[in-house]
Amino acid sequence: MRGLRWLIVPALVIPIGLLFLSGFGRDPSEIPSPLIGRPAPEWTQATLDGGTLSTEDLAGRPYVVNFWASWCGPCVDEHPVLASASTDHGDELAVVGVLYQDTTADATAWLVEHGDAGYPNLLDGDGALAIDYGVTGPPESYFVDAGGIVRAKQFGPLTDESMAQHLAEIGVGE
Amino acid sequence: MKGWLPPVAIGLAVGVVVLVAVTSFAGADAPTPIERIEVLSRELRCPDCQGLSVAESPTRTAQAIRGQIADLVADGASDDAIRAYFVTRYGEWILLGPTLPLAWLLPFAVILAAGIGLGTWLVARRPPPPEPPVPTSEALRRVNDEVEAMDA
Amino acid sequence: MIPTIGHAAIVVGLALTVYAAVAFVVGARGGDGRLLVSARRAVIGTFACAAIGSAAMMASLLTHDFSVRYVAENNATTTPPFISAISLWAALEGSILFWTLLATGWASLVLWWNRDRHPALMPWVGATLASVNAFFFAVMTWPGNPFVRTTPVAAEGIGPNALLQNHPFMALHPPMLYLGYTGLAVPFAFGVAALVTGRLDEAWLRIVRRWTLIPWTFLSLGIVAGAWWSYEVLGWGGYWAWDPVENAALLPWLTATAFIHSSMVAERRSSLKAWTAALVIATFVLTLVGTFLTRSGILASVHSFTESGIGPWFLAAILLALGIALSLLVWRLPQVTGGGRPSGLLSRESAFLFNNVLFLGLTFAVLFGTLLPLIAVSTSGATISVGRVWFDRVTVPIVIALLFLMGIGPALPWGQASWRTIRERFTVPLLAAAIISAGAFVLGIRDPGPLGILALAVFVGAIMIDEVVRGARSRARARGENGATATWRLTTRNRRRYGGYAVHLGILVMAVAIAVSSGLATDRTVTLAAGESATIAGYRITNERVVVEPLSNDARVIETRAELTYEGSQSGSLATAQRDYPSSATPIATPAVRTSLAEDLYVTLLAADPATGSVTLHIFVNPLVVWIWIGGAIVGLGAVFAIWPERRVRTLAVAERRAVPVPTTPEGA
Numbered sequence: 005m006r007g008l009r010w011l012i013v014p015a016l017v018i019p020i021g022l023l024f025l026s027g028f029g030r031d032p033s034e035i036p037s038p039l040i041g042r043p044a045p046e047w048t049q050a051t052l053d054g055g056t057l058s059t060e061d062l063a064g065r066p067y068v069v070n071f072w073a074s075w076c077g078p079c080v081d082e083h084p085v086l087a088s089a090s091t092d093h094g095d096e097l098a099v100v101g102v103l104y105q106d107t108t109a110d111a112t113a114w115l116v117e118h119g120d121a122g123y124p125n126l127l128d129g130d131g132a133l134a135i136d137y138g139v140t141g142p143p144e145s146y147f148v149d150a151g152g153i154v155r156a157k158q159f160g161p162l163t164d165e166s167m168a169q170h171l172a173e174i175g176v177g178e
Numbered sequence: 179m180k181g182w183l184p185p186v187a188i189g190l191a192v193g194v195v196v197l198v199a200v201t202s203f204a205g206a207d208a209p210t211p212i213e214r215i216e217v218l219s220r221e222l223r224c225p226d227c228q229g230l231s232v233a234e235s236p237t238r239t240a241q242a243i244r245g246q247i248a249d250l251v252a253d254g255a256s257d258d259a260i261r262a263y264f265v266t267r268y269g270e271w272i273l274l275g276p277t278l279p280l281a282w283l284l285p286f287a288v289i290l291a292a293g294i295g296l297g298t299w300l301v302a303r304r305p306p307p308p309e310p311p312v313p314t315s316e317a318l319r320r321v322n323d324e325v326e327a328m329d330a
Numbered sequence: 331m332i333p334t335i336g337h338a339a340i341v342v343g344l345a346l347t348v349y350a351a352v353a354f355v356v357g358a359r360g361g362d363g364r365l366l367v368s369a370r371r372a373v374i375g376t377f378a379c380a381a382i383g384s385a386a387m388m389a390s391l392l393t394h395d396f397s398v399r400y401v402a403e404n405n406a407t408t409t410p411p412f413i414s415a416i417s418l419w420a421a422l423e424g425s426i427l428f429w430t431l432l433a434t435g436w437a438s439l440v441l442w443w444n445r446d447r448h449p450a451l452m453p454w455v456g457a458t459l460a461s462v463n464a465f466f467f468a469v470m471t472w473p474g475n476p477f478v479r480t481t482p483v484a485a486e487g488i489g490p491n492a493l494l495q496n497h498p499f500m501a502l503h504p505p506m507l508y509l510g511y512t513g514l515a516v517p518f519a520f521g522v523a524a525l526v527t528g529r530l531d532e533a534w535l536r537i538v539r540r541w542t543l544i545p546w547t548f549l550s551l552g553i554v555a556g557a558w559w560s561y562e563v564l565g566w567g568g569y570w571a572w573d574p575v576e577n578a579a580l581l582p583w584l585t586a587t588a589f590i591h592s593s594m595v596a597e598r599r600s601s602l603k604a605w606t607a608a609l610v611i612a613t614f615v616l617t618l619v620g621t622f623l624t625r626s627g628i629l630a631s632v633h634s635f636t637e638s639g640i641g642p643w644f645l646a647a648i649l650l651a652l653g654i655a656l657s658l659l660v661w662r663l664p665q666v667t668g669g670g671r672p673s674g675l676l677s678r679e680s681a682f683l684f685n686n687v688l689f690l691g692l693t694f695a696v697l698f699g700t701l702l703p704l705i706a707v708s709t710s711g712a713t714i715s716v717g718r719v720w721f722d723r724v725t726v727p728i729v730i731a732l733l734f735l736m737g738i739g740p741a742l743p744w745g746q747a748s749w750r751t752i753r754e755r756f757t758v759p760l761l762a763a764a765i766i767s768a769g770a771f772v773l774g775i776r777d778p779g780p781l782g783i784l785a786l787a788v789f790v791g792a793i794m795i796d797e798v799v800r801g802a803r804s805r806a807r808a809r810g811e812n813g814a815t816a817t818w819r820l821t822t823r824n825r826r827r828y829g830g831y832a833v834h835l836g837i838l839v840m841a842v843a844i845a846v847s848s849g850l851a852t853d854r855t856v857t858l859a860a861g862e863s864a865t866i867a868g869y870r871i872t873n874e875r876v877v878v879e880p881l882s883n884d885a886r887v888i889e890t891r892a893e894l895t896y897e898g899s900q901s902g903s904l905a906t907a908q909r910d911y912p913s914s915a916t917p918i919a920t921p922a923v924r925t926s927l928a929e930d931l932y933v934t935l936l937a938a939d940p941a942t943g944s945v946t947l948h949i950f951v952n953p954l955v956v957w958i959w960i961g962g963a964i965v966g967l968g969a970v971f972a973i974w975p976e977r978r979v980r981t982l983a984v985a986e987r988r989a990v991p992v993p994t995t996p997e998g999a
Contacts, residue, residue: 020652032630035271038268198771
């Protein structure tokens with residue numbers, strides 16, 4: 005009976021230790037998307053070059069929706085990854101960029117500086133598209149398969165590895 | 179202290195409380211659209227800030243969400259529907275207060291338990307003082323004998 | 331050269347503090363006085379090392395030495411000298427260096443001040459403090475080295491964080507806060523020492539309370555300064571968002587306040603010793619936990635320092651400190667429990683004890699709310715947020731109950747109160763509260779929140795005034811002094827009690843100001859073309875022009891400024907801006923605040939179009955905000971008044987040290 009009081013020490017120290025340990029290695033600002041496994045939002049939006057694009061035009065093809073901005077540093081790093089994905093997979097995959105809280109002037113200048121890969125960039129002036137996808141800040145990318153279901157979300161800049169992995173998840177091979 | 183003062187003080191205090199309670203409940207009409215937008219904006223988290231609500235945040239995303247809330251309110255959606263609209267897109271994370279009732283109750287439950295425990299401890303009777311030893315009949319007889327011997 | 335000296339100083343400091351810790355323990359057990367003296371000198375040496383390290387870092391910042399990575403990341407050639415100097419604590423590694431400087435300072439001060447006193451306790455106090463400081467020196471030697479070099483050396487640095495550049499409080503808030511945090515290691519050390527030696531008595535209680543009150547004062551001022559700073563700088567119109575870093579400062583403050591109150595019961599009753607020791611341990615562990623939460627990256631926060639692998643080190647320190655201290659307490663538990671039971675339900679003692687229940691309940695609530703996202707994601711994988719909505723609703727009722735106790739506690743006698751006492755003390759305050767809130771109601775304030783706080787404030791304030799008047803009157807009558815002299819002598823001869831009342835008064839002022847400023851604030855978002863005006867709450871704001879130009883004291887920062895004029899209960903001109911810092915991706919809004927005793931006019935620039943001169947503004951009118959800061963100042967002054975030694979005690983201390991046999995009477999601490 006007398007020794008029982010010593011249980012207080014592990015009873016307090018162990019749960020605290022386990023709780024804090026579990027927090028390591030996880031990025032607390034990375035929010036999992038509730039869209040995964042559900043149909044992607046439908047939209048019709050104006051593009052940077054003056055045209056219009058809608059999800060109907062993309063029907064039957066897997067596509068990537070990439071939210072970026074000219075003021076976003078990591079977006080510069082992931083731009084080549086997206087550019088090569090667009091050229092490598094041609095008609096098999098559609099890459100769509102979306103401006104996040106940006107002006108057309110700044111975005112156009114940025115593309116001139118970093119190379120326009122030729123895929124369309126949607127304007128999202130009122131921010132409604134970012135809300136529909138649940139974007140918390142650029143860069144974020146959403147991977148949609150040919151059936152229109154969201155299969156993956158990339159939080160932060162894409163790398164060649166993560167791009168290949170997510171593309172596999174939406175059925176774009178090799 | 180005049181004897182009537184305490185009852186007057188208590189009576190007046192109770193009266194004020196009742197008055198305020200009645201007027202605030204009676205006067206509470208259904209919230210106006212602007213009030214609804216304000217309340218909902220305080221409950222939704224701004225996605226690209228650190229913990230601020232959409233009502234407080236200066237970012238454009240926050241303003242966009244406030245605009246969406248206003249549109250939804252104008253379309254006649256209920257408060258729950260509006261919350262669900264954003265939860266479908268961002269997840270539970272977008273709500274600034276957890277929905278789990280346990281999360282709300284736990285702190286109060288802990289305080290209540292501790293308070294009751296403390297109160298019980300304070301009020302508990304002290305252990306009764308030990309009974310003086312009851313003399314056995316043997317001892318009584320001896321005392322009697324000795325007293326008689328002293329008297330003699 | 332200078333960074334090398336700095337780094338060397340830190341390594342030497344580590345060696346010295348480890349030596350001190352060992353020497354203190356060996357000297358204590360062996361009774362070797364000379365070893366103890368050398369240990370004390372070693373601790374003072376560690377302070378010198380930390381000072382040299384800090385000076386080296388400051389020199390590197392002021393000379394823009396970009397070979398040091400910390401300087402390259404937090405400084406630029408255009409950074410003004412004042413900002414460079416205070417960048418010592420701007421980011422992770424520097425802040426740990428600053429922390430160590432203050433911690434070794436406290437350790438040196440405590441050990442030197444008590445060099446001829448409490449000979450049984452001090453070696454263990456020294457050992458504990460030296461061990462704690464060893465941890466910080468170790469962090470600076472390995473994972474968090476502030477003097478890490480970068481090659482190649484950049485020509486220009488990134489510059490300080492934008493938010494840390496535009497307000498002088500950057501120089502005030504962290505030092506105050508850190509003085510509080512580091513100082514709270516001292517009562518912890520005394521607690522450990524008392525548990526090790528088994529001397530948990532009145533003398534211990536008195537010394538621990540004094541050494542808690544001083545850092546407590548700094549912590550209180552630091553928290554208020556932090557709120558004021560974020561109000562003036564962040565632009566969302568508020569001063570407290572329940573962000574993890576804010577909660578991290580609040581948690582040890584709550585347990586330290588609980589300790590200050592329960593120690594007064596423990597002093598009288600020689601019971602609750604185990605409880606007071608537990609509070610002292612909890613306070614220190616919470617300072618470590620708070621530091622850990624904001625530096626480890628496991629919680630997202632406004633204030634998150636960059637991750638750098640120091641998280642696991644801090645976790646180890648927390649678990650070690652908690653484990654060892656708790657084991658000591660459990661070991662001594664049979665010897666420190668017992669003692670008298672406080673009398674009755676309605677007494678000052680029980681008010682203090684219920685106050686402890688509420689403070690600890692509040693601590694639990696804030697800790698629970700801060701950690702709940704982590705708990706949720708670890709147990710069920712769900713990502714949730716716990717924000718103001720939850721914190722406000724949970725904490726406000728508890729705080730109101732605490733304010734009520736704060737009011738009635740001082741008016742209750744130490745023993746069980748009779749109904750007659752209760753009638754005598756509380757009738758008039760209750761009447762005053764009822765009358766004034768009825769009056770406010772008639773005048774148009776209908777909202778139950780502010781009305782309730784007003785009533786509570788009048789109730790508590792009336793009781794306080796009554797206390798002082800009663801005491802002064804009876805003293806005046808007994809000694810034939812006039813009112814003013816009696817009041818002065820009463821308060822200065824009883825600093826602890828009346829200083830405490832002053833602190834309560836400050837808290838009351840803050841509570842009312844917070845309730846009114848959050849409940850009765852108004853705001854508007856409006857877009858104004860050039861020359862256009864808008865009105866809000868009695869003010870008329872006019873957009874005069876938009877100016878875009880570099881900052882005068884840092885040409886790399888481009889400022890887009892909306893120049894406005896305003897008329898109303900205050901009139902004049904103000905400029906609210908957005909600043910583009912090279913270190914930040916998005917522009918930072920710098921709000922403009924015009925403060926009067928009645929209200930603040932607060933304007934944030936949301937968007938500006940220099941071409942058309944139109945601006946989008948978020949305008950707030952926040953009533954009584956300045957009273958929050960004034961209340962904070964009153965709390966600080968009250969605490970200083972309470973701690974200030976009374977003449978008799980000072981004479982006693984001198985006599986003690988001259989080893990003159992003087993009968994020691996238990997004076998107020």
